[in-house]
Amino acid sequence: MADLDEFQLLERAINIFQEQFESEASYAACAPGRVNLIGEHTDYNDGFVFPIAIPQVTMVVGRPNSDQMIRVFTAVTEVDHPFLVRFPVPTATSKLAPGSPTWANYVKGVVSLYPGTLSGFDMVIVSSVPLGGGLSSSASLEVATFTLMQSMFPCQVSDKEKALICQKAEHTFAGMPCGIMDQFISSMGSKDHALLIDCESMESKQVQLRLPRQSLLIINCNVKHQLSGSEYPSRRQSCIDAASLLQVKSLRYADQTMLEAHKNDMSDETYRRSRHVISEIERTREAVIAFENGDLAKFGKLMVASHNSLRDDFEVSCPELDSLVEIAMSVSGVYGSRMTGGGFGGCTITLCETSSLEQLMAEVKQRYDGTATFIHASAAAGAHSIVLPNQD
Structure with a gap:
């Protein structure tokens, strides 16, 4: 529906x-x-x-x-x-x-x-x-x-x-x-x-969306995820544990220098989970400033960096989402693409020139192994x- x-x-x-x-x-x-x-x-x-x-x-x-x-x-x-x-x-x-x-x-x-x-x-x-x-x-x-x-x-x-x-x-x-x-x-x-x-x-x-010639496209990989299992809570607990180790209220108050200084005091998994959160908070700040300044190229690069961090450090992506991002980034006129939501399936969000929408959807239909569905996103x-x- x-x-x-x-x-x-x-x-x-x-x-x-x-x-x-x-x-x-x-x-x-x-x-x-x-x-x-x-x-x-x-x-x-x-x-x-x-x-x-x-x-x-x-x-x-x-x-x-x-x-x-x-x-x-x-x-x-x-x-x-x-x-x-x-x-x-x-x-x-x-x-x-x-x-x-x-x-x-x-x-x-x-x-x-x-x-x-x-x-x-x-x-x-x-x-x-x-x-x-x-x-x-x-x-x-x-x-x-x-x-x-x-x-x-x-x-x-x-x-x-x-x-x-x-x-x-x-x-x-x-x-x-x-x-x-x-x-x-x-x-x-x-x-x-x-x-x-x-x-x-x-x-x-x-923040007003000023996209006169651009569009946002949601692509559903149609892999269902269930966040009430252990994956989401375990990642949240890793963040709590890291903040406690770093002696800060939350990872918002940590930075990369602080994290590196305590790298040997935590597991590799907790380190990578923390690295994602710390970098993602900074990316979000930068992305909003870029968007307000009309710098969609920078905004798009930050979207891709976000996806890579979610894939490699927070480990909440999946092959289907990675494939959709890879396909999107191969299409001319695409600024950026990333998984969105909790992960383990679900959707990507892609920012592109409106004139590139048809080609983007055609490439996904041809190259994606599953059956993707599309939602033209507007605020x-x-x-x-x-x-x-x-x-x-």
Whole structure:
């Protein structure tokens, strides 16, 4: 459903709601996925990230019901069964707990942490954000769910607070110790702008995307990744261990000289993990300055350097992603290309001349061993509610 626009997704969600619950949805909300232009695995190290929200969204529709049960149906068929879950509205004495199916834990976490007063409701989920593509389908579901609940059960919460609550939901219910980037950009994205996020201070800066003759292309290698396993947490722990050894709050406060001085005090793996983070934080700073100055050639070189570091030092790439980057960089008019997201599959993001798009896609179709899919990326708006004709 990646090719369905927001209106088509809404129409589909409304129809499914009618079928499942034999009533009309009265509220709707959506939240976008994201693609990160540069700054990977820096967010949980208090570093900088530079994502955009993409037009692909998770759409949710709902209606309060007359009992104290929450019923949620997902039309996303790639998730684990069952597609319909029921659970009680949490209370002070009866709290929710994660369980099966795993997709429902993202919803349960948001419901459990919601700061407003809840009653029962029914909800349907549809999405155009590819699952397992590193485009943050999970954060878009969390933020969309929260935004829908804000419409049904109003409470005064800032976009930043919303993002932090959704991040906590992913930590506590989905078991994924993610940084703040995904929830921030899904909540706070702005059309035609990237968002530079300082993941320590939680301050952000909108940076206008000035690409008059250039385009951003997301290429999905269609290798699915699963970040709730050991790979992501183990890398995060390596960063924590290195910061402790270097006696700094986080790797944001380390530099290459400091790291080299302690190289013999840590394992080669921890050293390389740390080298990636330290260099990636600096690359992100440089890349944003280059972008603001219109130096797309430098920005592209920094994208490639980021990918190489993720491949060699942080070891979160895979042969399919490496192949897509190699193919892209062989095409005239391409400035830079890199894997994006947590890694172990998913997508690349490529900056190129718009006139080179067709050749780029043709080269990938011809030379890539798998079956790649393409998404033309543009910076979209963040989460928002949608007024339905029969809204209460």
